Amino acid sequence: MTCQKNHKQVASVNPMYYVIDNIKSLGGDNVPEIRFDGVSKSYGEIEVLPAFDMKLNDGEFTVLVGPSGCGKSTTLRMLAGLEDLSSGQILFDEKKISHLEPKDRDIAMVFQDYALYPHMNIAQNMSFALKLQKVPKPEIKKKVENVAEILGIHNLLTRKPGELSGGQRQRVAMGRAMVRDSSTFLFDEPLSNLDAKLRAKMRTELAEMRNTLNKNMVYVTHDQVEAMTLGDRIVVMANGLIQQQGSPEELFKSPANKFVAGFIGSPSMNFLDAFIVEESGDLIAKGEGFSLKLNPDMASIINTLSSKDVTLGIRPSCFELSQGNGDGVDEIKLTTVVSEYLGAQSVLVTRCCKQDVLVEVQSASPIPGGQEMTFSVKPEDIMMFDKKSGVRL
Amino acid sequence: MLRINPNRMTPYMFLAPAAIIMAFALLYPIGYMVYASFLDWNPSQRIGEADWVGLRNYANLLQDESFRESFFVTIKFAFAVVTLEMIIGVGLALLLDRNIRGMSMLRTIFILPMMIAPIVVGLMWRYMYHPTVGIFNQTLKSWGFEPIPWLSDSNWSLISIIIADIWQWTPFIFILALAALQSLPRSALEAARIDGATGWQQIFYIKIPLMMPVLIVTALLRLIDAFKVLEVILVMTNGGPGLSTEIMSLRIARTASEFRELGVAAAMSNLLLLLLFVLTVGMFIYNKIQENRAARIRKVAEEA
Structure with missing residues (x-):
């Protein structure tokens, strides 16, 4: 008991160290x-x-x-x-x-719906595995109290799962797994x-x-x-x-591939269909309403392609507001449909011909809908995917 | 001036039909029976002609040796069948709670006994228990054992009717237990498997405790039914030999029809009703006490 009190004092000085120390003490090596x-x-x-x-x-x-x-x-x-x-x-x-x-x-497992045993109280829920392993009772008690303290649920030990909120149940489910060691x-x-x-x-x-x-x-x-x-x-x-x-x-x-590119990152990557041409030594991807310069390093890859039809991938954060009129080869002209103001940034849902394009901009102030803006994209920020298979080129 | 707000009356108006049916179908007969139990009433008399005897019927019953015998037979029978049926029914449910091909077919077959008319069940078992041509003694004989006097020996007769009742009513517990089992939270059982519970430990620590509310109600329903069972025993043994299988409802029926003492029969019915009532209320109070105790322990623990 005194030992725990000491812990509490330490915790009040620096909770982080206390938690980490305790968690470390749970760790096995194998x-x-x-x-x-x-x-x-x-x-x-x-x-x-x-x-x-x-x-x-x-x-x-x-x-x-x-x-x-x-x-x-x-x-x-x-x-x-x-x-x-x-x-x-x-x-x-x-x-x-x-x-x-x-x-x-x-193994220990935490389930989506927590899967606590509804008829047992929290302490019993957490100690069930140890009880089945026939761990001595004082040791079970110590472990459960230790983990409960770490997770801040020590005052709930005698309650039933039905009396807890979702977040508390979640902690209990984690606690049940942690006790297992x-x-x-x-x-x-x-x-x-x-x-x-x-x-x-x-x-x-x-x-x-x-x-x-x-x-x-x-x-x-x-x-x-x-x-x-x-x-x-x-x-x-x-x-x-x-x-x-x-x-x-x-x-x-x-x-x-295109799937991973679209799945990872938020807001998700924009995909634009384009056709690649070579103009005065530059690689240009032309699509409906835009033409963008590509990284010259891609030439070797593009030369191996049977079809010059590709899908471009551009992350919303890679657009930069530009002063140009949208005719340049590193520019794209977009019409804002909706602006989602998030505070520091805004996500603009824009349209380029018929395709939706998401653009993330730093927003000093909200941007109204219906506005036409020009953005530039750096060639190295453009990814290229095979149009059919979606494999990254 | 007292004014009745019609809106406030609406719920009562909706309740009225049910209340009227309850009053006629339930309270009136019970009231009638309670009243009759204070009379010395012969079936040839109209109720108005019967003599008022006060509590004499009850007093006589409590001193009546054979009534007491019948009372204990009933208790023995009821507790034996409910205990065994619960164990077998829940056991079967635990065993068959899985996706086996043809499971729905199997389930239908299992609950067939429940659907057979009790008189038929009684006749069926009487023939099966027949001392010479019954299938049990035939089988015993062909295996070289002594035949058993199933219904003719007072030690065996109670066991025989218990077996028949188990055959008929275990399916009831089986289907309710199976329904309860299949509605248990799957993930809690998976968590138990991960926590290291063996099959038996899952049953005793997780499944049965979670099924408990259903099992308690099921047991109570069966107990009430078992106290009132009549036809099967009437057909099989008619209470004999001696008084060995004369359960209360059989005695009540005989008191009314053979001994022609409606007042005494009513008094017996009331005692049976009282017993069942006490059992039911007792069960609820027990539950309530358990809940309160748990709440109190929790409160104390949280204050500490």
Whole structure:
């Protein structure tokens, strides 16, 4: 008891150190490297996940991100042991684990709907796993109180889940996973049931946890902002296929295809159809209502193309207001339809002939709709995708 | 001057039809029965002609050895069948709570016994229990065992009617338990699997506690029914041998029709009603106390 009081005093001096110290004390050392080896999943005739390989380095925070139905949750559930594999193997440090029950995989999981046990109070919810492991009662009590203190839910321990708010339940679900002291944490869209403000707060806390805990964390979300802010490594999935994996920066700066380019980044990337011509030594992409100069380095790639029809990708933040009249080869003339004023920036929904183009501008003051403006785009900010396959060129 | 606001009367007007039906269909017969229990009333008399005897019927009943016997037989029967039916019904539900091909077919077959008229069930079992040609004794004999005097021995007869009742009414508990199981939150069960619960631990720590509200109501419904069971036993044993299977409702029926003492029969019915009422109210009070206790513990813990 006195020990806890001391902690509280320390906490009041510098809460951050206190939290980090405590979280560190939860960490085990034996964190496996996880490998998916030719794993596939079918429900009857329908193949939802074609065979794929994936490696998650030990201690990494991996985010599986993609739109609904892309197979990310199924992948996580197979890792958890809640779904059987149709083929292939999952390995923890070369040890096959896909035949093991969830309880034998040394994992903890946080569910989207929290999945708390409604008939148990919070302390019982958090200690259930330890109770099943026959951990001595005083030790359980200590661990639960410790984690509850970290998450700020120590005053809720005797309540039932039904009496808590969404955010509190979310914390309890995290607490239940943390008490376990497993080597691998799985998160299945844990923040999607929270309101925007709370979600941002919990995201920060998770990011903090990521930095301090040496654990495998696999996190499933459909929200690219969560993916970007949390992941050491992001795996983008669509239609059951892994589109690309890499660090947030890699995905943002060099997306492998149109899907990844459009999915990562907010507001999302603009895609404009264009035809490439060579004019007086310059590479120019011409489309309806614009012609933009391309990076000369792309010449070698363009020469290999059978068709000069491509899709250009330009991030909304890459447009710069220009004084020109829109006739230059690095300029594009856009008509504002709606201006979404966000404070420091505005997102302009503009139109270039029939295509919508999003533009992010620093806004000293709101920009009215219907205004025609000229923007310039630097050649190195323009990405190029194959029109048919969507592969980045 | 008292003025009635018609808007305030609206809910009562909507309630009125139900209240009138309740009054006629429920309260009137009960009132009638309570009144009759104070009379020395013979079926050949009109109720107005019967003599008022006050509490004599009740006083006699409490001293009546065979009534007490019948009372205990009823209690034994009711608790035995409900306990066994709950265990078997819930067990079956836990076993069959999965996606098996043809499950809906299987479920229909399971609930068939419930749909058979009780008289038919009684006849069916009487033939099956028949000492020489019944299927049980035939089978026992062909395996080289001694035949069992299912209905003719007072030690076996209660067991025999319990078995028949279990056969008929376990499906009721099975379907309710299955419905409860299938509405449990899937993710809580998955969380339990991840937390390391074995199949048995999931059943005892998660599934059964979460099914409890449904199970309590189911058990209560079955208990009330078991106290009133009549036809099957009437056909199978007619209360015999001796008084070994003479449960209360059978005794009430016989008191009214054979002994022609309507007042005494009414008094017995009232006692049975009282017993069921106490059971039901007791159950609710128990629940309430549990809730209050939990709330109090919580409050104390939070203040500390």
